[in-house]
Amino acid sequence: MKRRSFLKYTAITAAAAASSVGASKGWAVPDPQDIELDSKEAKSDLLAACPYCGVGCGTIIQTKRGKITNVIPDKDHPTNKGLQCIKGLTSAEAIYVNRLTKPLIRKDMSDPLTGHVSATKGSFDPKHFREATWDEAEELIADKVVEIIREDGGNAIGLYGSGQLPVEGQYLENIFMKGVLGSNTIEANARMCMTSAVTGYFKSLGSDTPPTCYDDIELSDMITFWGHNARGSHPILYWRVADHKASRNIPTLVVDPRRTGTVQGLEEINPENSTHFSTINGDISIQNAIAYAILEKHDDAVAWDFLKKHTTGWETYVEAVKA
Template structure:
């Protein structure tokens, strides 16, 4: 880095967009980061510019017109600070990020079934499983460490595997190389929900002994209606299986997989461990009905008793290294830290106290709306929304880029051209920079310390490799210093909200991420949280080992770790179905068997129903074509598509299975 950049590291666009005056920059999207377009300023000047402009925008348009787009690549300490600033200080609920695109289907599916956003098992379930399935998941390329662990298990014990993916991926081929006889592949394009239900149909009608009726009666609800619905509508050989339900897999192959699923389920139940483990990935989440994909897999596990024991678990694999951590810190619209929604008054008031703000302030934040969530954020920022009360006026990018979003050219870039746009960015030529009004230089994972959380709920410490060069600041420094300025501008007690101390780090002053982590650990023990890691603080008090030291020595811990003993043991491997009771009684964890209102697992039949497919597709096709037609004004269309397990455009299913010379040239089966 040139020495002169360190003196003035913040870039401010000369031709800034200003939503207050209505001015839209004419230089965004073109040119480089040179003196022609940008002025270099000090940290103090740059942070003042951002804080003061946001203060003006809030006073003129309201708090919810400031939005953030972040990612699942930030440390949890930074995620926590982001949420405190956006929801606690500014008072906006418009905070989104790439986890919305990759993981929210799994999140909402988990909430709909077990009442909490988490995988209840561990990677060690692989070693105990009798059958492993992958849905919309290509682990050999996407999660290679997991793939080779499954491959080792398959080679060692010759267990069957199933991959559900339109392509013959390297995962499909890799399993076939080990044993082609018990490596199954469903090349589904659509109809995934119907496939779940068809497997269930075969099990219910031919392997009824597999269904744990006594367990379901005590621990679940909705399962009787599920069984009735499956028997009535999901015979894979039925007359509407292809046309209405979209099942395009050979019924005999479905029956074969159902036989294997049933056999594995019985082995696991009789042995007390093992059964079926199902992984799914982004290929399953990124659907209009992605939430229902999660529910569909969970239904199959519940109805066959493949939950709540080692070696049997429905397991969502994240798309980013800290997508679980971001969700854990509540870094999405209407969420708060520790797996609670902002509408939960008791938890909201506790978080307000933890953050050092008045409960009334967070209550006002809870009243703000962000219809359409991730996509809605950009639709609200679009020029077509100017003049409407919910129009977004500023977007803050932190470790997230606009080019991974849909409709980049037609929706996203017009939006970030109009808004006052902040890019907190590590890379000099990152795409966000060309649309930014202010660029705050961030740092890499090797220059800062903090924690990530993996898919199995394991919190691990990432220790920095090198000190920052003089003049450069960590992302944590940016958050705290910007947060202090905003708090002061809004008449809040900045020292109470951000009580953290500057310490000497390398050749410069910075904040200590472990101080933020301790605050997170204290807050995790609030009533209603199921992420309690306060046991780490008990260990520190008794044994003198800091939380980061514990994480390093243990190789991470799996939350929760609510007591000294559990924290010392590395957290809890398994959740729900009374697996936690020995370590975490109901009265302390604040929920019963499952984290639902009544403590019961929810089973709910979800459908592929293409009866009105063309009609709904015609409505969806108006987006980006018809002037002013935005999904945030037509959420009913999206709900209809979700509830029917539909897709937005081709393939033309009525021509599925035909030879190409029999298909009209304008059709794509």
């Protein structure tokens, strides 16, 4: 396959991934004939997972002639059940707003192989750039990448991805970097965002996956939020909790130094059983205090058999809390 053909088909596939495209029957990779951007027969309603946050809401991407025209919630999806927050509904706007119509190439371009550093590096004044054709820009990028790989190997090329990409986009990233360039130098903002949570999961649960599911929300007798403003960060989860509180009148606890939208929203449903612990001492201090109270006054509520059979280090924890 010629490089021109490769670029053409890669662009088509990447465009589909950027739109979080899924087949209209189930959650599967679409057929090529369904994602040809200039096809008048392309499907207009495409199932996808919303790429914005980690909740994973079902989304229907509506398209016309290869362009996204609207994003609406999937009423049959078990996570969001026909609801979608403003972030998901507007997630496609950035694709077309203020996009460049032509590639721009810096006149005095840096060259990592020769060590030349552009004197205009860091400046985005239009006078430092010249317009180029798409063909020229594609050839330039491909040539420079090949030069670097030949000189220093595939791992000399790095990619910093995003947790906000859809699964399809992340798959293409890995195929391109590992399969085409031979590079394992891949990172994403997910490490900066979630490292502390993953570390906590491993230490407390032995896995980086919490042993719960969204359906547990409607089965709960009490729900707590620790340092999490769900109403702003993950509205769909907040709405499900709020609906459950309204229908079952369950008590809720928010541990957060801020008086967030989550606190206010739950209090609006029922202020009598909505508690806001505005701590400044940290989550761990409160958790240890609760554990101390349970161990000292409600020893019968502790699942001792479970602790002995399925956990390690619990003796040290109990001793430390009681000290």
